[in-house]
Amino acid sequence: MFVYVLGAGAMGCVFGGKLSDAGWRVHLIDVNAKQIAAINEAGLKLSTDEGERTYRLPAGNAADAKETADLIIVFTKSLHTSDAIASMTHVIGDKTYVLTLQNGLGNADKIAACVAPDRILEGVATVPADLVSPGVVSSHGSGGVQFYPLAAEAPPIVEEISSAFASAGIAAKADPDIKKAIWTKVIFNATMNATCALLDTTPGPLGDLEDGAALAAALIEEGAAVARASGCPIDAAGVHAMAKMSMTQHRNHIPSMLQDLRAGRFTEVDDINGAIVRQARAYGVHAPMHETLWRLMRVRERL
Secondary structure, eight states: OOEEOOOOSHHHHHHHHHHHHHEEEEEEEEEEEHHHHHHHOOEEEEEETTEEEEOOEEEOOOGGOSSSSEEEESOOGGGHHHHHHHHGGGGOOOOOEEEEEEESSHHHHHHHTTOOOOGGEEEEEOOOEEEEEEEEEESSSEEEEEEEEESOOOOOHHHHHHHHHHHTTEEEETHHHHHHHHHHHHHIIIIIHHHHHTTTTTTTHHHHHHHHHHHHHHHHHHHHHHHTTTTTOOHHHHHHHHHHHHHHHTOOOOOOHHHHTTOOOOSGGGHHHHHHHHHHTTTTTHHHHHHHHHHHHHHHHHH
């Protein structure tokens, strides 16, 4: 398999490196010149529970992509999805599949503007990953992948991708209930990611405070109510467990939205909390807490 990883940030680098161990030919695509240069000059340095490895993978921008892809795995920020996939149309052939493992709701629909729906796979990744510096990534702890075709029964490539992930040490599951998994992660991110970003804190201190834990619990319940109204009855208990684990086992993790704010970048809040609000409106329910958090984050981004 010839694979482009579109979005060579922390998560994209973890998957790119590990999938190369599974025998796939991997090319990393990004727009960050420092990240591209570091990987090409010194290799991708990945630290995991198994130790430290350096991977020699080619990295470049979309214009550097020449070979038609068997698979494109999308890890860009959700706000960049449309532009990112449009930049890769010259290497998307009739047999190319695109797998989105991004945060947020609606990424597969954006990709469908350039790719036939029966060639799109959507899913979630819970593998921990942090970008330490250009070309240097840390990934400690457990996680996995759930995915499924957007608009068709599972084609043979689903099993091929699952096997490659397993060979790479990434637990993978082809899950017909992938919408539930996507909603679960969206609600978790809308709760923990956005709250930590707005309060400029990591999960541990938030969970140490009674008000912080209560705020997270209320946001989860409101998000779950929106999911149920949209026809996706998720298990809110699972999201509560994820939040508790975040507050205890990942106490010092810096969420991606907080990293973005500290770096002066726009966040994915429009496709996470904003998406929950849009779904609430579409199905006639209210999500005042997520709407307040969404609007506060949008103001904070622009200050």
